[in-house]
Amino acid sequence: MKFKLVIAYDGANYEGWQTQKTGTGVQQVVENALGKLFPAKPALHGSSRTDTGVHALGMVGHFEIPSGEFKMSPRKLPLALNAWLPEDIRVLSAVRAPEKFHARFDAVRKQYRYFIWNHAAMNPLLRRSAWHVPARLSVPQMRTAAKLFVGTYDFQSFAANPGYKKENTVRTISRCEIKKSGPQITVIIEGDGFLYKMCRGMAGTIVQAGLGKFPADQIRTMLAQKDRRVAGMTAPAHGLVLWKVFY
Secondary structure (H helix, E strand, O other): OEEEEEEEEOHHHOOOOOOOOOOOOHHHHHHHHHHHHOOOOOOOEEOOOOOOOOEEEEEEEEEEOOHHHOOOOHHHHHHHHHOOOOOOEEEEEEEEOOOOOOOOOOOOEEEEEEEEEOOOOOOHHHOOOOEEOOOOOOHHHHHHHHHOOOEEEEOHHHOOOOOOOOOOOEEEEEEEEEEEEOOEEEEEEEEOOOOOOHHHHHHHHHHHHHOOOOOHHHHHHHHHHOOHHHOOOOOOHHHEEEEEEEO
């Protein structure tokens, strides 16, 4: 039997999603909970890798167990798993999945959201989930910059070195837009895939355009040069949330 889980977590206490040799990944913690419920101790396969300190509301994972081990209804599975999970990780839903479903390889699009608090004083309730930018941001400039990311480009200029050579650094961004609600600014990024720290490189660059550090249309030149040194900063991890995975 195969199950699809939707998982939310506060990434502050974890070294990202993936199981780590040093430190703790969210994947490892959920697998430990699965091991408490099922003797097969199933492996959990995730849709994405999130960096250290990055959060998720819509991480998708799947696991398989022998049918004889499943002795509850699927709707009770989140309750059973959450009883074994710490408060900063929650299984939001669980459904039976088709035999050939794969959380990572079947994903067609992912949405990340980056949260910014643009006010002289930080909102203390958001200090773990939004980047405090006290200087006034130009939202029109941010919107102009964001639009220039939409399309199929080589995003090497906005990604950090993952420690190994990537064969392909071309990605397609289908949506990159700015929403504003009072002091809170949200950068919404959707694409078919993302390079290491790419969303944070895009968000940091958009913010610097909003601060007037460079003209918004310089994004075109940054993309063309395929060099991380020419683009803007990498935004802090704690403002980023894996929002949704599309299948």
